Amino acid sequence: MRFLSTGSVLTVFLILATAARTEDLPRSGQPVFDRVIELVNANFYDAAAIDRFNAAARAQINSGSGPRSGARAPAQATEAITSVLANLGVSHTGRFTPDTIDYFELSDIFRFAIRDDVRRLFAPDGEVRYPGIGMVTLAVGGRRFVSDVYDGSAAKKAGLLVGDEVLSVDGLPYREIGSFSDKVGRSVDIRLRRYRDAEPLSVRVEVERLRPLPMFEHAIEQSMVLDERDGRTIGYVRLWTLSTRDGLDLVAEALSRGRLKDAEGLVVDLRGRWGGGSADAAEFLVGGTPTFRLVSRRGDVTLANFRWQKPVVALIDEGTRSGLELFAYTLRQNSVPLVGERTAGALLAGRAYVLPDDSLLELAVSDAVIGDDLRLEGVGIAPDISVAFPLAYAAGKDPQREAALRVMGQLLDAGTKGRTIPSSEPAMTR
Structure with a gap:
């Protein structure tokens, strides 16, 4: 037996x-x-x-x-x-269908989890792609407004602004995917209203076939700028997500010897689309280990480890979620001032599953506990300096970013390390 x-x-x-x-x-x-x-x-x-x-x-x-x-x-x-x-x-729980941008972006972020289906879903090579212009919208009061314009995108180049009301695309109601299907390589006419009660405008934008993670990486790189004001040089970068392979490396390289190397302080924008990333993603801004490079016999230099030693101010809002929320928490623990609005309170571990109709189910599969018993899920992180951002008809104005730049200017004028702004309310409750 x-x-x-x-x-x-x-x-x-x-x-x-x-x-x-x-x-x-x-x-x-x-x-x-x-x-x-x-x-x-x-x-x-x-x-x-x-x-x-x-x-x-x-x-x-x-x-x-x-x-x-x-x-x-x-x-x-x-x-x-x-x-x-x-x-x-x-959070991290919902169903997404192929008529939404979220479906494609999450499919790329969770491509390993859906690896058995990805080549079938995104033939012939399994690379996630969708037709679009690099614009995301949000419904407010029964109207649809541009909520995000990805840096370096066709929408950005065409002059679309956050806060624009989208009225139509080629004369038809706007649909996230349907408005651009079968139009890759061609231009579409977007009818919009920039100011309340103003006459509509028409903007022509070229439709591209977008690959989400490479697009996010490009957007992070394109967001980097130096802002010269009041005799100060302030760097800015927007972390749209932490899920890209090389996004943080691009930021470190820019701060070390690239376009941001001359910045006296850095505004890091965590008002992202998705989280992801590792738990120690914020270490390059607050970690204690020194920067070091590897130099080959031929003199080739590789940045092996980078640590920013100058002041930091961070931007947060309800788009700061998951890994970006943990990033913000790490900055808060290191006394980096947070400017904007309370974060999403969306810190769980999620996984994706392909359903019988090829829609996508995102499901929270693990709790996320910081230390012994701190949970951000359903709670979020309050800003040190609260600044609202009314979306409708913002005409591209960003009061939160302007406030963060002012805070950085004050810190630089005071000659501090940029980590002493008092909180206007408790950061979070247990």
Whole structure:
């Protein structure tokens, strides 16, 4: 007789137990909805929320508008999935469809997690691409406004500004992906309103095929500028995400011997799109180890380790989330002044899954605890200096950035290391 090892017995037991639980899950017969239920039950980080989640799923199934087969199945499933996931009440959890920019950007960020599907989804080479102009919008009061213009993008070059109201693209209502499909290499006519009650403007922008992570890397590099004011030279860089391979290396190189090397102080903009990155990403701004280079026999120099030793001011808002939020927390712990608005309170570990209709499920799979018991999820970090940013009809004005530059000027005039601005409210609660 062949005996199973203790580990094998445990494995079999877990498989049987999982199968038993799977049979007890809420079932609608709609494959996308049911797969979401399975994935949440198997992977969501907070076991205490599962019973509540399943109860919400059963309520959706039993409701008159719940998920089911038939002509309206996709729309009903979308509404039902949105509702049950919202019941979990946490960040890093949502469903994304291919008619949104988020779908493509997250697919690139999570490309390793979806590696078995990425070549099929993004044929022929598995490189994530989408048609666009480098602009992101946000709905406010039933109208749609430009919320981000990526540095170096076609939208930036064409003169689109944050705060512009988007009225139409080629005479049709704006759609994130649909407005630019089949138009790569051609220009589109974007109708917009820059000032409240003003006459509309028309701007022509060339449509590109965008690869999210290389685009973000390029945007980080293109954002770097030196601002000369009141006899001071202040560097600025925007970290759109920490998920790129070489983004932080580009910043370190610029500060070490590139376009930002002559800066007396640095404003680092953490008002990003996505987080990502390693837990020690902020170390090059606050770490104690010295800068050093490797020099070859031929005299070739490689920057091996860089540490910025001059003043820093950081910009934060609700776009500061996940890894960028941890970055901001690290700066706060090192007394770097934070300017702007409270961060997102979105610090969990997420993972992506491809659903049966090729939509993407992002799911929080791990809690994130700083030290012994500090959690930023649902709390966020308050700025030291609070500055609002009304989006609608901002006409490209950025009061938060202007405030950060003023703070840096004050720190430089005072001759400090730039780390003594008092907080106007507690940074966070436990």
